[in-house]
Amino acid sequence: MSDPMIIRARVPASVKQVRHALTDPDTLRVWLAEHAEVELPGIYAFWGRSTPEGDAPHQRLLHADDRTVRFAWTLDGVETTTEFAVEEDGPDAAIVSVSQSHFDMQEALEDTNIRGVLQTYWYLAVANLVEHFEGRDLTPKPDFTSAELRAEVLIDASPAKVYASLIDSEKVSRWFGYPIEIEPRVGGRYSMGGFDAEGEPARILELEPDSKVSIDWGHNGVGTWELEGSGGKTRLTMVQSGFDRTPYAGWLGSISGLAELRRFNEMADWSPIWLS
Numbered sequence: 001m002s003d004p005m006i007i008r009a010r011v012p013a014s015v016k017q018v019r020h021a022l023t024d025p026d027t028l029r030v031w032l033a034e035h036a037e038v039e040l041p042g043i044y045a046f047w048g049r050s051t052p053e054g055d056a057p058h059q060r061l062l063h064a065d066d067r068t069v070r071f072a073w074t075l076d077g078v079e080t081t082t083e084f085a086v087e088e089d090g091p092d093a094a095i096v097s098v099s100q101s102h103f104d105m106q107e108a109l110e111d112t113n114i115r116g117v118l119q120t121y122w123y124l125a126v127a128n129l130v131e132h133f134e135g136r137d138l139t140p141k142p143d144f145t146s147a148e149l150r151a152e153v154l155i156d157a158s159p160a161k162v163y164a165s166l167i168d169s170e171k172v173s174r175w176f177g178y179p180i181e182i183e184p185r186v187g188g189r190y191s192m193g194g195f196d197a198e199g200e201p202a203r204i205l206e207l208e209p210d211s212k213v214s215i216d217w218g219h220n221g222v223g224t225w226e227l228e229g230s231g232g233k234t235r236l237t238m239v240q241s242g243f244d245r246t247p248y249a250g251w252l253g254s255i256s257g258l259a260e261l262r263r264f265n266e267m268a269d270w271s272p273i274w275l276s
Helices: 015-023 025-031 105-110 114-134 159-167 169-176 248-266
Strands: 005-011 035-039 043-047 059-064 068-075 078-088 094-100 149-155 180-182 189-192 202-208 212-216 222-230 233-241
Touching: 005 114, 015 025, 015 078, 015 094, 015 114, 025 035, 025 114, 068 114, 078 114, 094 114, 105 114, 114 248, 149 248, 159 169, 159 212, 159 222, 159 233, 159 248, 169 180, 169 248, 233 248
Parallel strands: none
Antiparallel strands: 005 094, 035 043, 043 059, 059 068, 068 078, 078 094, 149 233, 180 189, 189 202, 202 212, 212 222, 222 233
């Protein structure tokens, strides 16, 4: 088995507060899952529409202390291991880490089983944990029971500013946290990893300044951002359509990106929440 996938983020809360958010069922229902049940040291479970294979709880608690929660999580018949760890990062901040076994990037790219969503699932979950402590509206959670992929957020910035942060290579690379090169014209390339990366780049299908961007992602369908301005703010609607098999892994990556896109446009002193 390969090394576990690890995600780390800075959270504006104390270790005690973060530990509470990780183990209190009412708070888990806010930032993580539709349903949650926690009775330490025996039970740690979450399930529902926004959880992979969330028809019922599939977790089994392995360990819990003041800074760590570790549980087994059976997905597609395979028992994986997930661990939350929290460490101090100053008096009013903490670093939360998620370690996840049995994640394979090739499975994510090919959507061969539900474990392929684990990386982007945890990125979105941790982004919502941070937003919970920032007192911000949470980024929409996915619905694994539906093939309709649609999300909507309100951004406290003008459509022109938001539009620029969707088509400018430097801006997109900053908030997405990964090199992205874009030719901002209809038919232009939109390449994750840059134009020299392996694989066929996506192509821009539609560009309407300050209003709409559509991108052809190949077998993952067409992704569309629609922008509507009102009172200096922008309502951004994101839709994925035209796919044969629901691309949940890629969709969760797009949704989790919305969290940083909002922060990038709204915060004068923006810095990414993610740590290497």
